[in-house]
Amino acid sequence: MRNFTFLQREFSNTTVKSLFWLTWLLLFGILPAKAQVATNYGFSQLSGTFTPITGGILLGTETTDDQRFLDPAVPAGGTVTTGVGLPIGFDFTFNGQVYNRVAVNANGWISFGNSSLTPAVNNASTSAYTPLASTTATTPTHLRNRISALGADLQAQSGASLRIETIGDAPNRVCVIQWLNYRRYLQTDHNLNFQIRLNETTNIVDIVYGTMTFNSTSNTAHVGLGGSLATDFNNRQTTTNWNSTSAGTTNTASCTFVTPGATPPVSGTTFRWALQSCLSVSSLTASNITPNSATVTWSLSTSNPSNDYQWELRTSGQPGSGATGLVNSGTVSNTTTTANLSGLAPQTEHQFYIRSNCGSEFSSWASLVFTTACAPFVPPTLETFTGTFPPICWSRAQNGTPATGPQGGTVFNWVTRDWRNTANTSNGISAVFNIFSTNRQGWLITPTYNLSSGGFSVFYDVAVTDYFNANPIETDGGNMAIDDEVYFLMSVDDGVTWTTLEIFNQANTPPTAGTTKTYDISTVNSGTVKFAFFATSGPANVVNADYDFFVDNFSVASCLPPTSLITSSLTNSSVNLNWTASVSNPADGYQWEVRTSGAAGSGTTGLVQSGSVGVGITTVAITGLTPSTAYQYYVRSVCSATDNSVWIQGPNFTTLCDLVTEFSQNFDTTTAGTGILPPCWSRSGSSTVANVIGSAAAPFSAPNRLQMSAVFNSTVAYVLMPPVSNLQAETHRLRFKAFATTTGRNIDLGYFTDESDLNTFVLLESIPVPGTTQAIAEELFAFPAGIPTGVSRLVF
Template sequence: MKKSLLMCLFLMATLLNAQVNAYRFSQSNGIYTEITAGNIIAKPTANSSTGSLDSNVYHITLPYDFYFNGEPYRSLYISTNGFVTFGDTAPSTTSTSPISSRTSYKGAISAWGGDLNTVFNISGTTGNISWETVGVYPNREVVIQWKDFRPAYSVSETNVYVFSFQIKLKETSNVISIVYKNGGYLMGTEPILGSRQIGLRGSNNLDYHNKIGSNIKESVSWSPEKSNITSPFYTISNTTSGMPTNGLTYKWSPPSCIAPTDLSISNITINSAEISWKVPAINPLNGYEYYYSTDNRAPTSSTIPLGTSLTKSAFLEKLNSATQYYIWVRSSSGISDKSVWSSLGTFTTLCGEKTNMYENFDGYSTGSGVPLCWDRISGIGSQKISATSPASGTRNMYQSASASQNPTIVVLPIFSNINAGTHWLRFKAKVSSGMGTLEVGYVTNIGDPNTFVNLSTVNIENRSYSDPDAEYIVTVPKTVPGNARLAIKNTADSKSYYWDDVYWEQASSCFIPTKVKLSKVTSYGADISWAALGSVPANGYEYYYSTKRTTPVSSTIPSGNSFSKSVTLGNLSSATTYYVWIRSHCKENELSSWSPAFAFTTNCESSSILSSTEAKICPGSQATLSAIANSDTIIKWYDSQIGGQLLGTGSTFVTPSITNTTTYYAEAAAEKFISVGPLSVMAQGGRITTQSSSIPWAVYFTVLSQTKFSSVDIFPISSGEAGGIKIFKGTSVSEKPLAEVLFTTNVGGGTTAQTINLNIELPPGNYTIYPKLPSSGLKRNASGAVYPYTSKVANITGNGFDPTYFMSFYNWKFDGGCASKRQAITATVDCPSSDITKKEVINLYPNPFVNVINITDISKVKSIIINDASGKQVKVINSPSAVLNLEELNSGMYLVVLELNDKTTQTVKIIKK
């Protein structure tokens, strides 16, 4: 199945006919003229339920077209709940919120929107709903009246308050009026209170012009904004009336210039489109003005339109391909008489053929999909735009499929020059593990995966975009069909493939060098080599190196040049990290881009082991080994040539008891620590507070070159409390830490330092140190921090709370020294066949033996005691024979004590194979 994102037409049908906002409002104190001989629509028959005109809707036909919100209407619905609506859809009989209602009627006028009813024969008063037409053409007026209605639904016949109100609709001018008649108590004096919706609503509840405020009787407040539908309160009592006064009149006059509606779009191309709209009931004198933008922010009244039209359509041209546009139109009857802008929706121009392209996916949301004008041929495997560790920006492409799944093929945009033989596809890629492959090819049918043809299998070994070899180039030959589209397909091997920063660009004959590597390094120099397509350029290669990882630009003066694919760098500093870049110099003014940065570190300048002494011992003994180096170095002893455990320091090393020949390794180390950050809380200064155990905060740091993070100082509040320190790769503390060091505080008071030894080897990269705080906390600085705190091996870059704080860890120490290559020194286990503590008169043979050993002069032996190498007794033999079967003993060395008949003893050391 193909899911195409080629947006030939994407039209949002959100037509915001926001016209009642533009009605002009006025308020006055006039005369309430009651209908006495009009058309009675309904009379009550009781004082409860529907008999009191509760929750009823009536339909009437108007004698003329009344224009509301720019549309003509010949009928309307009247609700007993104090409002009328326009359009074919009637309001619910129980609707009490006509302005905020989501019912799809075309408009509403609410005089007293709420749950209402009238009275039947209370103190001689009976209410009704009626209407009549007054005046003559063309100035007639329809009057709709709610007579003697309660302000809120009630069935009480002992506490009764009534008032009247009218909605008036003026012919020709289409002015709307609401007029109130003051009321009074028919029975009782108990207070009555509530809230009501008063005002206009358009075709939806986003278009309204209603009364806001907290009280009906307060100074009037009307809002044309689409942000606040409220229901003001009224309060009625025997002494104070919160109801409208007699003759209070609210009037709304429609705008003289009404905005057009109902957008339609046709003839969309890569750079043009035609738009049209429905003209309003009153044609504007100067036609229409339109405005379009790639930004969805609406124009204001002062925005200069981009075009005008005297008809109901306009032709938009010189648009950008594959671009989404937003459109607004307004009516114009003069410089100062214009309608509001009407948002007519949005559309996207067609995708055009491209001659070049760059895509880093940052403009798109994460999830299954591809960029605009790209396509994908969906398989069972996964494909999505991902935010996981992109090469640049915030997004990259992800593909993965198991061996049983068909991979999803990502199809690139249409390139008009796909078979010109002049362009290549350049991109960065990485794989989750091991070595993986991406197939770069083309398809001739974006609906058929079987049309995929592989042009190049890209072998990917790097797991990071920062790897110098993370960029790949595929040259596209002239043999590719003209209707083909480039495509990338992942291998179905369950690995995760990511790629980013994709270029379709002019192929260069001046190739960027790749696979930069270190051939040899010394304390003061290094041999660097690289690979590049083709032969050595006419002007060779240029190289640039620095101790800073700041990528050179095209105008950067190179450090030197080479006419081979290698160079020897000299006069370097020892134990220093360098970065090197290479570029091709093909012609006088033709240079390739610089290769990605390649980093290396020179050897440290340290004396070697000058001499050493090995040792030969018997099994189960300790050996004393020795080594000599310069006096300004420390000799360190390890159990491995590389890495391993530090066993001891000093010119001599005494091994544990060993039974087999063992090799140890000594190095001459020039100890040197580099301190980073404030030495103490007091040295940092500023406001000093306690970082409590309930609120730990991470501290971020960057390691610039391979080093050992040796220690930090803390300033505990109390002694004897448990704490800990975790080191994480990156800035997340939710993953498994690289290391965790636990400690118990041994000082208190917050002014005495306690050093926490970490001794963690760290390669270059970004890290986080995170505390497990003691229960009483640690001292910190709550002001005055200025990040970064720098050194040549590591920088403290910030914390997760506040950039003015310095959090709890002080006097960071990193190993800035270096060491010689480790030298092997061996303790050899080699002993004579018998080792006798006294003059030997009785022999044991063979020695070493397998299972059976023979004893000479057995007649002299009373008993035999066999001990292991530690002296523990393992066997006693009374009245032994000349042949001993010791099959049950494990391999190793034993001491055989012979108790002789003359009450003397003789000890013989034997070895069982």
């Protein structure tokens, strides 16, 4: 073996400037329609010449970074957001307002203002690097109107300049705002040159690009127009080619600049926005949203189109792009303000587009996004809480009581975490509520279920542990605190009224190891049934009471699945699958599947073996598997010929590797990454650094090497080599190249008598490793001897 690297410590440090994350969750609802700049301006792309300006007002210096320029008397700029503004030189009409001032942001964009206002300009933005998505309000609101040529985290560099100049003669003057030789913050090999040009009389907006040199780091920029609200935008997007952009569909849409990967605009490329004579409708809204229908209304176009309105309903694709993603389309008269949409798919985002037909021309498309409601779930169903949380059609609330039901709120305390704070359990991820302090509460609410046929049960796994560990609760003898409660409730009228099915409290605390709760609701035959968990920490603050309440595997069914799926007796070609019998005592036993891919019951692709066992049998022996291969397995109960439970997934397993008589590994064909090792290699110990990394250099073979890191005795890394059949023969040697980043280090060679127990490591030899650079790595040898029968893997 060669190319082994032992690293004593490795540190990395990344500087991130002004990074913000904002996450929205939309279970169902509508996004407001685009407003005026979205519908009143048409986009076109022209070819021409980039002609730099050299006069006017020079703004900032070669060290400019994040400045705003709001006052001709302060050309150096600053951090304030409001001021008297820079003169345009003429009246410029944009988005229905007349402006004579602008504010310039060094990050590639401007906003409009007027000298008659105080302040004249307001260049505020939620983030200066994403100006078209800003939700920061201005007063008056039209001071938010803006143009972004390259809205990103920009910075000047040597030879850079930013200036504003009005050129030409009335009535055809042009106000030019120009960035020359700018770059992305702290990046090299960038040369970004562009202008925003405001044209007198025509009120046309041009963005003109000069030489645009990208580097190998992927960045994005906002390009386009923004109105007085964040929902009013007319922008461009591309990930590959600035010479062939498309209309953005969200205010976060952007253009990627990276090479290779994204073609820069040809010098002289002009993005033009001009007012249209044929205008679209406005004020689109969606109402009466059900799982299968919605009503869209709008205000008539002020152009009074001579013909009609054309509309499209889509789940993907741009309007007019063809059949892919098209749900429906049609025309309505020029006096109609409503479209009734039916036959829609539940819980699906739809885009509604409409434009005016003025006879000789069309307006741009106005659009609205809405999501249809969830259809009632029909059992059997199972929610494992893996993936998006809350899951689709589930919801959370903060306020309310079991008497009133959930009452909304802004703080949602139900989250997800490993079941019982223990990774790699058969339960995987679960919903959890941390109970501590006083009056901390929250709701976790299921979708609506259609139980009109009756005969169902509901079940879920529940457990309580100490906060963020798998131990019992530290206080009150391992029980919940005196006034802490978690309610499990049911509503048969879609959440209007609620009935308590069980209360968990100090006298009824779920076990630390977890248990499965089952409720017979066979007499319930409503088509609008919901369930909910309501947790509260109560008004009393019990000292040190801080623990986690877990819920997992929530299911509504008439035939309940088995539980506690595990594997045993794993070899290179076989495994035993085991589970605990279903409480339904299924009359026809169980069905099982072993797969390499695909969901249970999804067909032959990825299916390795399948079968069934009779009533009362809870194990099956699987043979004929492929060595060193990852598998998933699933089991379900079969209560009758027409009634099965949901499929339950057991823990994934990987068959053992075949024993070999010798092996060689240079790590070069293994993808480098945290935790990644070649097939049949594995790691153990407390250190997280034992993996393949890149950057191998002579005398190692490029591109990869193995890295291990240990810090004294506090974090220890072990790497287990592939199993061999002849360790006891003492006929082979171990050869490898290695170096350390610190002098005086050794690498220990040995074996485990029990690979699941780090305390069983037996040292064979402690081998000195040279340091401190890989250039002086040496080829080292070892001759393992005295290894007992039954051991097949050497360990570093």
